[in-house]
Amino acid sequence: xxxxxxxxxxxxxxxxxxxxxxxxxxxxxxxxxxxxxxxxxxxxxxxxxxxxxxxxxxxxxxxxxxxxxxxxxxxxxxxxxxxxxxxxxxxxxxxxxxxxxxxxxxxxxxxxxxxxxxxxxxxxxxxxxxxxxxxxxxxxxxxxxxxxxxxxxxxxxxxxxxxxxxxxxxxxxxxxxxxxxxxxxxxxxxxxxxxxxxxxxxxxxxxxxxxxxxxxxxxxxxxxxxxxxxxxxxxxxxxxxxxxxxxxxxxxxxxxxxxxxxxxxxxxxxxxxxxxxxxxxxxxxxxxxxxxxxxxxxxxxxxxxxxxxxx
Amino acid sequence: xxxxxxxxxxxxxxxxxxxxxxxxxxxxxxxxxxxxxxxxxxxxxxxxxxxxxxxxxxxxxxxxxxxxxxxxxxxxxxxxxxxxxxxxxxxxxxxxxxxxxxxxxxxxxxxxxxxxxxxxxxxxxxxxxxxxxxxxxxxxxxxxxxxxxxxxxxxxxxxxxxxxxxxxxxxxxxxxxxxxxxxxxxxxxxxxxxxxxxxxxxxxxxxxxxxxxxxxxxxxxxxxxxxxxxxxxxxxxxxxxxxxxxxxxxxxxxxxxxxxxxxxxxxxxxxxxxxxxxxxxxxxxxxxxxxxxxxxxxxxxxxxxxxxxxx
Numbered sequence: 001x002x003x004x005x006x007x008x009x010x011x012x013x014x015x016x017x018x019x020x021x022x023x024x025x026x027x028x029x030x031x032x033x034x035x036x037x038x039x040x041x042x043x044x045x046x047x048x049x050x051x052x053x054x055x056x057x058x059x060x061x062x063x064x065x066x067x068x069x070x071x072x073x074x075x076x077x078x079x080x081x082x083x084x085x086x087x088x089x090x091x092x093x094x095x096x097x098x099x100x101x102x103x104x105x106x107x108x109x110x111x112x113x114x115x116x117x118x119x120x121x122x123x124x125x126x127x128x129x130x131x132x133x134x135x136x137x138x139x140x141x142x143x144x145x146x147x148x149x150x151x152x153x154x155x156x157x158x159x160x161x162x163x164x165x166x167x168x169x170x171x172x173x174x175x176x177x178x179x180x181x182x183x184x185x186x187x188x189x190x191x192x193x194x195x196x197x198x199x200x201x202x203x204x205x206x207x208x209x210x211x212x213x214x215x216x217x218x219x220x221x222x223x224x225x226x227x228x229x230x231x232x233x234x235x236x237x238x239x240x241x242x243x244x245x246x247x248x249x250x251x252x253x254x255x256x257x258x259x260x261x262x263x264x265x266x267x268x269x270x271x272x273x274x275x276x277x278x279x280x281x282x283x284x285x286x287x288x289x290x291x292x293x294x295x296x297x298x299x300x301x302x303x304x305x306x307x308x309x310x311x
Numbered sequence: 312x313x314x315x316x317x318x319x320x321x322x323x324x325x326x327x328x329x330x331x332x333x334x335x336x337x338x339x340x341x342x343x344x345x346x347x348x349x350x351x352x353x354x355x356x357x358x359x360x361x362x363x364x365x366x367x368x369x370x371x372x373x374x375x376x377x378x379x380x381x382x383x384x385x386x387x388x389x390x391x392x393x394x395x396x397x398x399x400x401x402x403x404x405x406x407x408x409x410x411x412x413x414x415x416x417x418x419x420x421x422x423x424x425x426x427x428x429x430x431x432x433x434x435x436x437x438x439x440x441x442x443x444x445x446x447x448x449x450x451x452x453x454x455x456x457x458x459x460x461x462x463x464x465x466x467x468x469x470x471x472x473x474x475x476x477x478x479x480x481x482x483x484x485x486x487x488x489x490x491x492x493x494x495x496x497x498x499x500x501x502x503x504x505x506x507x508x509x510x511x512x513x514x515x516x517x518x519x520x521x522x523x524x525x526x527x528x529x530x531x532x533x534x535x536x537x538x539x540x541x542x543x544x545x546x547x548x549x550x551x552x553x554x555x556x557x558x559x560x561x562x563x564x565x566x567x568x569x570x571x572x573x574x575x576x577x578x579x580x581x582x583x584x585x586x587x588x589x590x591x592x593x594x595x596x597x598x599x600x601x602x603x604x605x606x607x608x609x610x611x612x613x614x615x616x617x618x619x620x621x622x
Contacts, residue, residue, distance in 0.1 A: 018346065019451075019453070023385070023454050023532075024350060024381040024385050024454070024516060024517060025349055025350035025382060025384075025385050025442075026348070027346050027347070027446075027451055028346065028348075029346055029347070029448075030347055032343055035329065035338050035339065035340055036338070036339040036340070036341055036347065037336040037338060038336055038337045038339060038391075038426065038427060038443065039427065040393050040395045040428050040429050040439070040441060041429050042397055042429045042430070042439070044431050044437075047397075047432055048431070070336045073335035074334070074335050074336050083351075084351045084395075084439040085353075086355055086358075116349060116351065117351050118351050118352050118439070119353070120353040120358055121355070121358055122358065122437065123434060123435060124433065126353075126397065126437050128351070128353070130351060130441050131336075133336065135338075137340075140330075143333075143334050143335070144334075204335075205335060206335060221333065
């Protein structure tokens with residue numbers, strides 16, 4: 001198992017990884033002038049995915065995509081990933097092979113070698129992905145830097161992943177094609193780096209739990225209020241407004257930029273849309289409000305997607 | 312849960328962690344002239360520990376100790392740790408609190424703040440610990456640098472952890488005292504750093520799987536043979552030679568040093584013992600042999616501790 005992973009991982013080289021799998025720890029170089037980003041994300045069978053719904057390749061892809069998306073949300077560039085993987089003893093080898101293929105394929109696309117990890121057995125498939133990234137010193141895009149007057153922007157379209165999940169829940173058959181953002185989400189790394197390099201965003205987060213939850217995180221960390229225009233939300237064709245507001249796992253970027261900033265229509269080919277504005281915190285606690293076409297303001301409760309935990 | 316961990320983690324400050332828990336990724340500084348060490352270790356309930364045998368505090372301690380021991384084995388200094396933790400929904404909060412207390416207490420002792428992670432639910436307690444460390448550039452102690460003629464050394468005593476585990480298996484009652492190396496192993500960080508700073512070791516590994524397995528790793532990676540003197544093995548009072556040779560989880564350091572090197576009797580207060588020598592690889596595959604008092608050589612098969620996986 002380890003040897004197979006080691007061989008597969010050896011195909012993705014990186015100038016930052018001096019020593020990968022095979023010693024007590026991996027050895028990395030962080031170039032001068034950069035800071036290190038570290039993120040970990042757990043994927044547990046029947047909580048984050050189901051074997052009957054998600055092909056192994058999609059599970060491996062989604063696992064790494066979650067971590068890469070966190071690096072994108074900091075404006076960073078991935079350096080290497082690490083995988084701790086626990087598998088049931090009776091799991092077909094083919095499942096493990098396809099899982100690794102999905103993970104490593106996405107890693108090659110974004111120059112993120114697998115540099116180490118651990119393996120174990122477990123009753124349920126459990127994968128913990130650790131992604132290390134780098135960002136120029138003092139330049140990481142945090143959640144805490146949104147300022148009153150900033151505009152709120154989002155990449156791509158929202159709700160598509162949740163729409164697919166809703167169909168799966170209701171027994172619908174969905175082909176897990178590569179273009180389906182639920183099965184094969186693409187982290188917005190180029191957009192994140194472009195925003196960092198051009199100094200255009202004040203705060204940023206990736207939409208993993210849902211717009212309502214993740215915007216609330218920015219508002220809480222920045223001690224501001226957010227107001228979003230309901231008719232401006234870019235909603236996926238397959239989704240409705242509720243899924244676009246509360247559906248998770250789209251892995252789009254949500255960011256704030258000064259009112260005066262001039263942003264292009266697309267960044268690295270990805271549509272970006274202005275969806276609202278940051279206001280001073282009107283209460284002791286930061287809040288998010290929605291504004292409809294008539295101008296009515298309503299509190300938007302964070303109702304993020306609860307994964308599968310309540311099934 | 313996350314908030315509780317965040318508060319608890321905030322107590323251990325580090326000059327290397329610029330931003331800990333609370334954003335998409337943690338932000339770390341690696342000082343110029345240093346390389347980064349990264350290690351991940353999975354702990355799964357009923358595989359690596361049993362709730363009826365191991366108090367939660369011991370499980371948390373052991374979890375971080377495994378990662379710190381990997382950093383010690385590279386001659387490094389820990390910088391920060393990250394924890395991905397999946398817990399059963401019905402687990403008493405007290406268990407989680409004690410687990411975190413054990414982990415964070417060891418973290419404080421070795422200046423290793425918890426800087427991030429992830430949480431989830433799962434049927435079995437699953438903890439993945441990630442430890443980042445630093446080591447002066449080009450100075451990490453690898454498994455692959457043992458040379459023919461080197462002497463083989465080990466810290467402390469071997470077999471004690473396995474002896475406790477054997478007692479637990481056979482239904483014996485053992486008080487999980489802090490001084491018991493099975494329940495509260497202390498990573499040999501000071502010894503590892505001392506050897507690195509004094510340029511005295513050629514190769515190093517920590518004994519997590521057992522002397523026979525871990526020495527085989529050094530021999531394979533260095534393409535050499537190892538010969539150990541059976542009557543030189545420092546065996547714990549509670550253990551026998553077999554447990555000292557094959558029992559895992561002692562987290563002592565196993566290292567090689569040139570024949571000409573003068574080593575003290577103790578390093579950082581820890582006894583060190585010369586147990587054998589490195590020889591040229593006598594066959595296509597590296598091997599480990601044992602030598603008894605009469606001088607008879609026998610192949611020593613790697614028979615590392617199999618954790619609980621075969622129960």
